[in-house]
Amino acid sequence: MANITVLGGGFGTALAVMLYTTQEHEITIWSAIPEEIEAMRRDGEQKEKLPGVKIPNGISLTTDLAVIDNSDLVLFAIPSAYVRDTCKKVAPHLKPGTVILNAGKGIEEDTFKLMSTVFAEELPQGTYVVLTGPSHAEEVGRNIPTSVVAASSSATAAYLVQEWFSSPTFRVYINDDVTxxxxxxxxxxxxxxxxxxxxxxxxxxxxxxxxxxxxxxxxxxxxxxxxxxxxxxxxxxxxxxxxxxxxxxxxxxxxxxxxxxxxxxxxxxxxxxxxxxxxxxxxxxxxxxxxxxxxxxxxxxxxxxxxxxxxxxxxxxxxxxxxxxxxxxxxx
Ligand SMILES: NC(=O)c1ccc[n+]([C@@H]2O[C@H](COP(=O)([O-])OP(=O)(O)OC[C@H]3O[C@@H](n4cnc5c(N)ncnc54)[C@H](O)[C@@H]3O)[C@@H](O)[C@H]2O)c1
The missing domain is CATH 1.10.1040.10 (N-(1-d-carboxylethyl)-l-norvaline Dehydrogenase; domain 2)
Structure with missing residues (x-):
């Protein structure tokens, strides 16, 4: 069982619900937007982005990044435009060796840098893995059979993600071709x-x-x-x-x-x-x-x-x- 913090309430909510309902992990969803967390608490779901997918009571919801202090894995599920700034806020809380799992898909618009480069620059103390593949939030949140890839230059971290995320409905392959x-x-x-x-x-x-x-x-x-x-x-x-x-x-x-x-x-x-x-x-x-x-x-x-x-x-x-x-x- 791992302590996992999910950053972002869109695709992040889908992954959090999938993880919570298929595994025994301790899951917290963090959002930079207090109104989003308030609405999710009130409605028991992310009505705007994932209507009909109930957020189990056991998933914690927060706007406080201190939750990362005790995390084994920090999952980023936020648009690439906000990744660098969010990394800067995460940095003081991140223990060396913590697995950083990026589920976002993009290239930094002004620098043309891949997300692996942005994370390496901002969170060098973390071990980077990218989670990518065909995985619409609307289906992941409902445990519809899905398969993705965890890619990392660290085989240990990739295997850990494969171990922690695989379930009867979510199949994770590993790869070392991060780029x-x-x-x-x-x-x-x-x-x-x-x-x-x-x-x-x-x-x-x-x-x-x-x-x-x-x-x-x-x-x-x-x-x-x-x-x-x-x-x-x-x-x-x-x-x-x-x-x-x-x-x-x-x-x-x-x-x-x-x-x-x-x-x-x-x-x-x-x-x-x-x-x-x-x-x-x-x-x-x-x-x-x-x-x-x-x-x-x-x-x-x-x-x-x-x-x-x-x-x-x-x-x-x-x-x-x-x-x-x-x-x-x-x-x-
Ligand atoms: N939605 C999907 O089905 C899906 C599937 C695979 C990958 N992705 C990728 O995941 C990433 C997030 O996608 P999404 O659909 O969840 O996007 P989204 O627009 O729904 O936003 C996700 C979350 O980002 C957070 N956010 C918004 N503004 C922020 C800010 N200024 N600073 C920090 N956080 C902020 C909020 O919590 C929001 O819920 C994208 O890169 C997307 O390509 C999405």
């Missing part, structure tokens, strides 16, 4: 925005399959440039997460894309939907593509739509009009 797993989790949101735009434009399944498959190719190309293993992208954290995010109505990235495809201004679409990691990640991914000189035409087309007011239909046409080539050119 590949993080890139797959972050960049599938970019492709999901495109898949949503395609749906919003009224295009078909063929178009979406094209975006997903060619999207995976360009994610792999960036992964190769950053030193990740190609086969990581064929796994749960790449292909698996891409499928779930591009095809499900649970995906906020896809929903925001649909609005954009229907003619809503990108910034307004994001404001309507809430946390749309792909919007910020597209900026970072485009920056990484430039920095490492990697061809990422779908990411670039989306960048032009999101940040340069490019017309969505014309953006799709530029993809279709690209030079004819071999399917596996620039990918070994």
């Amino acid at each position: 590949g797993c993080e890139l797959g989790g972050a960049l599938k949101n970019v492709i999901a925005l495109c898949a949503g735009i395609s749906d919003g434009l009224g295009y078909g399944d063929n178009t979406k399959a094209m975006l997903m498959t060619r999207g995976l190719h360009e994610i792999e190309r960036l992964g190769q440039a950053l030193g990740s293993r190609t086969n990581t992208f064929a796994g749960l954290t790449g292909l698996g997460d891409l499928i779930v995010t591009c095809t499900s109505m649970h995906s906020r990235n896809r929903r925001a894309g649909m609005l954009i495809g229907q003619g809503v201004n990108p910034a307004d679409a994001v404001a309507q939907v809430g946390t749309v990691e792909g919007y910020y990640c597209c900026h970072a991914a485009y920056g990484l593509a430039m920095r490492y000189d990697v061809e990422m035409p779908i990411t670039e087309a989306l960048y032009r739509v999101l940040y340069e007011e490019a017309d969505v239909r014309e953006a799709v046409q530029t993809l279709l009009d690209r030079p004819k080539r071999h399917e596996y050119e620039k990918l070994n």
Whole structure:
């Protein structure tokens, strides 16, 4: 039995409920937002983000980070934009060697840094593991069979997460390709925005399959440039997460894309939907593509739509009009 603090009341609540109902861990959910904790106490659920999923009384709710003083594992489930600041607040409470488990998916927008780098800079005393893969909160919170990957450069920490999180309905694989797993989790949101735009434009399944498959190719190309293993992208954290995010109505990235495809201004679409990691990640991914000189035409087309007011239909046409080539050119 472990003492686990979950930071964040969205996906974090789903993971906390799954852990509490399938294991014997001591679980606390922390939020930076007092009103969120108050509402969860009052309603016995996270009504806004996870309606219908009861929060068992045994899960503690707090806004006090001192709870981390006694934690064996601190699970971050907050949007990537808030990770660095939250790390700074967590730092004084974190014992050396505590497992830091990041369930967030994104790239730091201004620096283009992967979350593993942000955590290494801000919480070097922790042992970093990323938890990623196809795992919508709405399903995890209801113990619907799900499989994810715990990736770390520390085999001990990865095994610990596998041990503490595995249950009859939640299967955890381990991996040591942290960069590949993080890139797959972050960049599938970019492709999901495109898949949503395609749906919003009224295009078909063929178009979406094209975006997903060619999207995976360009994610792999960036992964190769950053030193990740190609086969990581064929796994749960790449292909698996891409499928779930591009095809499900649970995906906020896809929903925001649909609005954009229907003619809503990108910034307004994001404001309507809430946390749309792909919007910020597209900026970072485009920056990484430039920095490492990697061809990422779908990411670039989306960048032009999101940040340069490019017309969505014309953006799709530029993809279709690209030079004819071999399917596996620039990918070994
Ligand atoms: N929702 C999912 O199904 C899901 C699944 C897998 C991974 N993720 C990833 O997990 C991360 C969180 O996603 P989410 O859906 O829970 O997002 P969310 O928008 O629901 O926010 C989660 C929590 O972040 C906290 N938060 C909000 N503002 C904050 C601030 N300024 N400082 C610190 N904490 C703050 C709040 O407690 C909030 O409940 C994202 O990176 C997302 O990509 C989400």
